[in-house]
Amino acid sequence: MDKVRVATVWLSGCAGCHMSILDVDEALIDLAERIEFANSPLTDLKVFPESGVDVTLIEGAVANEEHLEIVETARKRSKIVISLGDCAVTANVPSLRNGIDPDEMIAEIYGPEATTNGKLPYEVVPKLLDRVRPVHEVIHVDFFLHGCPPPAGVIAKAIFALLDGQTPELVGEDLKFG
Amino acid sequence: MSSKVQPDHVKLVIDGQDVSVEPGRTLLDAATAAGIRIPTLCHLDGLPEAAACRMCVVDVDGRWLPACATEAVDGMHVVTKTPEIETHRRTVVELLFAEGNHVCAFCVSNGHCELQDLACEVGLHSVRVPYSFRRDRIDASHPGFLVDRDRCVLCGRCVRVCAEVEGAHTWAFANRGTDARVITDLWETWDDAESCTSCGKCVESCPTGAIVCKGVSNAEMVKDAELPGELVARRNRG
Numbered sequence: 097m098d099k100v101r102v103a104t105v106w107l108s109g110c111a112g113c114h115m116s117i118l119d120v121d122e123a124l125i126d127l128a129e130r131i132e133f134a135n136s137p138l139t140d141l142k143v144f145p146e147s148g149v150d151v152t153l154i155e156g157a158v159a160n161e162e163h164l165e166i167v168e169t170a171r172k173r174s175k176i177v178i179s180l181g182d183c184a185v186t187a188n189v190p191s192l193r194n195g196i197d198p199d200e201m202i203a204e205i206y207g208p209e210a211t212t213n214g215k216l217p218y219e220v221v222p223k224l225l226d227r228v229r230p231v232h233e234v235i236h237v238d239f240f241l242h243g244c245p246p247p248a249g250v251i252a253k254a255i256f257a258l259l260d261g262q263t264p265e266l267v268g269e270d271l272k273f274g
Numbered sequence: 275m276s277s278k279v280q281p282d283h284v285k286l287v288i289d290g291q292d293v294s295v296e297p298g299r300t301l302l303d304a305a306t307a308a309g310i311r312i313p314t315l316c317h318l319d320g321l322p323e324a325a326a327c328r329m330c331v332v333d334v335d336g337r338w339l340p341a342c343a344t345e346a347v348d349g350m351h352v353v354t355k356t357p358e359i360e361t362h363r364r365t366v367v368e369l370l371f372a373e374g375n376h377v378c379a380f381c382v383s384n385g386h387c388e389l390q391d392l393a394c395e396v397g398l399h400s401v402r403v404p405y406s407f408r409r410d411r412i413d414a415s416h417p418g419f420l421v422d423r424d425r426c427v428l429c430g431r432c433v434r435v436c437a438e439v440e441g442a443h444t445w446a447f448a449n450r451g452t453d454a455r456v457i458t459d460l461w462e463t464w465d466d467a468e469s470c471t472s473c474g475k476c477v478e479s480c481p482t483g484a485i486v487c488k489g490v491s492n493a494e495m496v497k498d499a500e501l502p503g504e505l506v507a508r509r510n511r512g
Contacts, residue, residue, distance in 0.1 A: 179400070182377075182378070182379050185400055186371075186377065186401070186405070187405065187407075188377055188379055189377070189379060189380060191377070191405070191407055192377075194407035194409075195407060195408075195409045227407060230400070230401075230405070232400050232402075233404060237400070239399075240399045240400045244378070244379035266399070267397060268394050268395070269394055270394075271393060271394045271397060271398060271399065272378075272390065272393075272394050273376075273378035273379070273390055273393060274377075274378025274379045274381065274384040274385065274390060274493075
């Protein structure tokens with residue numbers, strides 16, 4: 097049987113959701129037999145493949161222009177897209193800056209040293225969006241895994257259900273934010 | 275209440291189950307006595323009903339009515355859960371999440387919040403409308419408590435407990451629609467609200483992290499929402 101190709105991407109988030117994937121513990125051994133990583137910060141595969149991705153898990157909120165491109169690419173090239181964790185699902189902690197002008201915020205935080213020739217260094221650092229958005233505001237998302245981070249058991253439940261060709265049944269405590 | 279059928283009791287059917295209650299009780303009372311769970315948010319034992327949140331809406335002979343504020347009447351046929359009612363309840367919770375700024379991950383009430391629990395109960399997967407991401411000023415002027423109105427769901431439990439149980443009338447509503455807020459003494463800062471007795475009943479009654487004690491960190495704010503009901507029961511016993 098061909099392995100299911102899974103990609104994970106990391107937007108504006110703390111990597112805690114990726115840590116939670118690793119926290120599935122011994123289930124990793126089963127997973128390793130059934131999936132292979134296509135593109136993931138957990139691996140050295142940094143470029144999203146042109147095609148052939150079955151499932152993409154997205155950690156983090158959409159906060160800058162690069163994130164916009166990443167989620168649109170992920171959507172186009174994946175069969176199933178999952179929002180992984182509260183930052184992807186609600187914008188969560190990164191959304192604390194919403195309501196503040198991004199340029200003013202960066203000037204306030206980094207001061208004059210952060211500027212290049214009087215401009216903020218957007219040639220090397222992606223430009224921040226006016227407001228941080230949950231992933232499903234930008235692209236269609238098939239499943240939502242709540243939590244900060246989502247409990248490893250919920251991640252495993254969803255992934256194994258999909259591997260078995262079923263729709264993940266996420267109810268009650270599985271849907272807990274925070 | 276429902277175990278023994280008494281002649282003066284009201285008899286009705288809830289979810290196909292025969293239920294009998296004393297006259298004057300609500301559908302919520304009747305369902306609770308029969309072991310049928312109806313989700314609520316603005317209801318709190320001991321306080322007069324506001325029927326503000328519409329979480330407890332049930333089907334009564336084809337009409338949708340709030341169970342907390344509808345008197346049980348002989349012969350009623352009540353259905354507490356249909357796909358349409360479940361969608362309605364989920365939408366109520368969804369709009370509350372969109373309108374306020376309910377970020378569970380860094381809330382003092384994380385893990386002890388009625389709104390967070392309701393989201394699980396009604397099966398809220400995502401909020402389909404844009405979040406407001408609103409930013410009200412937090413009033414932390416009171417020495418013991420603070421109010422973060424971005425986490426308020428306008429249930430009015432603070433307003434009612436303050437007026438009806440404490441008798442202080444410090445809390446009230448200001449404005450309408452999405453501008454509606456709970457305020458202290460005509461929008462004085464809390465510390466300047468002279469009517470406040472600092473009793474803390476609003477803190478215990480608030481279902482979310484909107485009105486909380488100072489000095490608690492993430493997930494540490496545990497409240498006793500049964501307090502108003504216990505106080506009122508003790509008073510009624512004399």
